[in-house]
Amino acid sequence: MTRTVWRHVRLAFFLGGVGLHRLSAYRVDFVLGAGAFLVRVGLQTAVVGLVFRQVPAVGGWTYHEVLFLLGFSLLPRGLDHLFTDQLWELGRKLVQRGEFYRYLVRPVNPLFSLLSERFFHPDGLGELAVGAVLVGWSGNELGLRPTPLQWAVVPLLVLCGALIHTSVKLLFASLSFWTVTSLPSMYAASQVSEFAAYPLDIYHPSLRFLLTWVLPFAFTSYVPCVYLLTGATGLVVWLPLVTAGAFVLALTVWRRGVNAYEMTGS
Amino acid sequence: MIVAENLVKEFRLTERKPGLVGSLSTLFTREHRIVRAVDGVSFTIPAGSKTAYIGANGAGKSTTIKMLTGIMTPTGGRCLVRGIEPYRHRQANARSIGVVFGQRSQLWWDLSVPDSFRILRRIYDVPDPVYRRNLALYRDLLDIDALGTTPVRQLSLGQRMRAEIAASLLHDPAVVFWDEPTIGLDMVLKDAVRHLVNHVHRELGTTVVLTSHDIADIAAICDSALVVDRGRVVHQGSIRDLLRTAERRSVVFDHRGGPDPGHACARIEQELPGVSASPAEDGRIKVDYPVDRFTSRQVLAFLLERFDLADCYAPEPDLEDVLRRIYAGGSRSPLAAGVAGPGQGGAA
Numbered sequence: 001m002t003r004t005v006w007r008h009v010r011l012a013f014f015l016g017g018v019g020l021h022r023l024s025a026y027r028v029d030f031v032l033g034a035g036a037f038l039v040r041v042g043l044q045t046a047v048v049g050l051v052f053r054q055v056p057a058v059g060g061w062t063y064h065e066v067l068f069l070l071g072f073s074l075l076p077r078g079l080d081h082l083f084t085d086q087l088w089e090l091g092r093k094l095v096q097r098g099e100f101y102r103y104l105v106r107p108v109n110p111l112f113s114l115l116s117e118r119f120f121h122p123d124g125l126g127e128l129a130v131g132a133v134l135v136g137w138s139g140n141e142l143g144l145r146p147t148p149l150q151w152a153v154v155p156l157l158v159l160c161g162a163l164i165h166t167s168v169k170l171l172f173a174s175l176s177f178w179t180v181t182s183l184p185s186m187y188a189a190s191q192v193s194e195f196a197a198y199p200l201d202i203y204h205p206s207l208r209f210l211l212t213w214v215l216p217f218a219f220t221s222y223v224p225c226v227y228l229l230t231g232a233t234g235l236v237v238w239l240p241l242v243t244a245g246a247f248v249l250a251l252t253v254w255r256r257g258v259n260a261y262e263m264t265g266s
Numbered sequence: 267m268i269v270a271e272n273l274v275k276e277f278r279l280t281e282r283k284p285g286l287v288g289s290l291s292t293l294f295t296r297e298h299r300i301v302r303a304v305d306g307v308s309f310t311i312p313a314g315s316k317t318a319y320i321g322a323n324g325a326g327k328s329t330t331i332k333m334l335t336g337i338m339t340p341t342g343g344r345c346l347v348r349g350i351e352p353y354r355h356r357q358a359n360a361r362s363i364g365v366v367f368g369q370r371s372q373l374w375w376d377l378s379v380p381d382s383f384r385i386l387r388r389i390y391d392v393p394d395p396v397y398r399r400n401l402a403l404y405r406d407l408l409d410i411d412a413l414g415t416t417p418v419r420q421l422s423l424g425q426r427m428r429a430e431i432a433a434s435l436l437h438d439p440a441v442v443f444w445d446e447p448t449i450g451l452d453m454v455l456k457d458a459v460r461h462l463v464n465h466v467h468r469e470l471g472t473t474v475v476l477t478s479h480d481i482a483d484i485a486a487i488c489d490s491a492l493v494v495d496r497g498r499v500v501h502q503g504s505i506r507d508l509l510r511t512a513e514r515r516s517v518v519f520d521h522r523g524g525p526d527p528g529h530a531c532a533r534i535e536q537e538l539p540g541v542s543a544s545p546a547e548d549g550r551i552k553v554d555y556p557v558d559r560f561t562s563r564q565v566l567a568f569l570l571e572r573f574d575l576a577d578c579y580a581p582e583p584d585l586e587d588v589l590r591r592i593y594a595g596g597s598r599s600p601l602a603a604g605v606a607g608p609g610q611g612g613a614a
Contacts, residue, residue: 014388018377022377104360109357
């Protein structure tokens with residue numbers, strides 16, 4: 001068991017290296033992807049700026065607090081993006097075109113094998129960088145002085161958030177084992193995750209409930225940000241449990257899907 | 267050793283009705299049709315053999331291979347590859363097998379072939395000497411270096427297949443499953459692939475399980491055959507035994523003097539009922555006889571008596587003809603009792 005884990009860790013480093021190598025081989029892709037992403041975040045920030053020209057606060061959140069939230073939401077998203085982008089391919093075409101089989105005939109965990117084909121997706125790096133800058137800048141403007149405990153849990157908050165993103169993506173991508181392609185539902189879930197970049201207080205309670213307990217994207221940004229900005233623990237104590245629940249559920253669906261996989265064609 | 271015991275695979279297909287109303291009603295009703303792709307197949311493939319898994323389209327060949335490689339789980343029965351149930355222990359099974367599905371790539375589409383091999387080497391923990399030896403072999407036999415640093419997605423089908431075949435052998439697997447491995451290969455490359463697999467088999471005792479629509483591949487690579495029809499094993503044994511099940515055999519001869527070919531044919535057909543004779547190239551005559559009515563000895567004796575033979579030979583029965591008859595559900599069951607392996611019982 002330990003040996004298997006160790007082997008996968010070594011492989012992860014090696015395949016991570018391959019991923020970085022790929023970045024240099026496909027430089028234009030990288031530049032285009034990063035450019036498009038910067039434009040998107042730039043527009044989001046501009047919209048937030050426009051709104052706050054009219055009003056001093058939205059749902060009790062100030063301009064810099066909203067930017068902090070927007071920036072923080074990019075961190076788990078970026079971390080997830082960096083390692084699990086290949087799940088989109090699973091939902092889109094790997095089952096449909098009968099290509100998924102290759103992960104089942106390699107002496108490596110199939111999920112690892114799948115994800116490793118796209119380690120270090122460039123967009124993830126961009127999200128992490130922009131997110132860190134936004135969080136740092138707005139935190140500074142807010143005069144935020146995190147306690148040592150808050151500093152210590154930040155990596156955990158980001159990691160749990162990333163795992164929630166991964167779990168939702170994995171769950172919907174795995175539906176393709178039964179439906180052949182699950183891109184529409186993956187896309188819908190990813191659209192829902194966009195709501196988590198803004199304060200939940202501005203949404204209708206039903207949407208708030210959906211974002212907290214059904215597709216728990218609130219736990220990737222809103223809940224940790226409330227804790228970091230106000231120090232109030234509130235929902236954040238549920239974060240490990242929600243993460244574990246989402247992850248276990250997604251892994252179960254994935255496993256069942258793999259066992260139900262029927263390779264199409266000859 | 268590879269064993270299948272009463273292996274069954276069923277697929278559930280949703281019945282779709284034609285037209286708009288039909289597709290709407292499909293949304294609300296759940297009508298399924300069960301299709302049995304593999305129907306209680308049992309067989310044993312001995313270690314170190316080179317077996318052709320033969321069957322017409324839809325015979326369940328690929329489905330069986332997918333269960334043996336661990337890609338799909340059987341609906342019933344079980345199969346064992348070197349004592350392991352592949353679909354239960356995929357990673358352990360994957361270590362000792364190599365796979366090629368001719369239609370589907372398993373390489374990294376945006377990387378070059380050498381890069382793909384470097385990854386495979388890590389994934390399979392291939393020891394250095396083995397890796398170097400195999401690369402040298404592929405360089406010699408498959409001219410793999412010619413593929414250079416082109417990403418796999420830009421390779422031609424033939425180039426990609428060469429890389430796929432090499433990739434499936436890179437870790438010295440004990441068993442290779444090749445499903446249509448020579449698609450897109452020209453004659454020279456086909457020869458190279460046959461040479462490679464025979465070399466590997468000789469050196470390492472690799473068990474080879476092959477499906478192919480190319481009869482020449484089967485004849486050049488395999489020593490035994492497993493014939494499946496409609497999900498059931500209908501013949502297992504050596505290719506030679508399979509050929510012996512031919513219903514008709516032929517003799518071709520050349521003669522001096524005597525009647526012209528047209529007359530000669532008429533005379534043979536008249537005197538040997540059930541036999542057909544036809545002029546072949548260069549004035550030769552091909553005599554086709556049913557084996558249940560004449561022995562080759564009788565036919566030859568007849569020819570020697572009536573004609574002044576200059577040359578005479580009896581070609582191997584055509585494997586394609588034999589198979590065509592099996593697929594068509596020929597009159598005589600080719601299931602040669604006693605030839606089959608111990609696992610035959612379940613399919614009989």
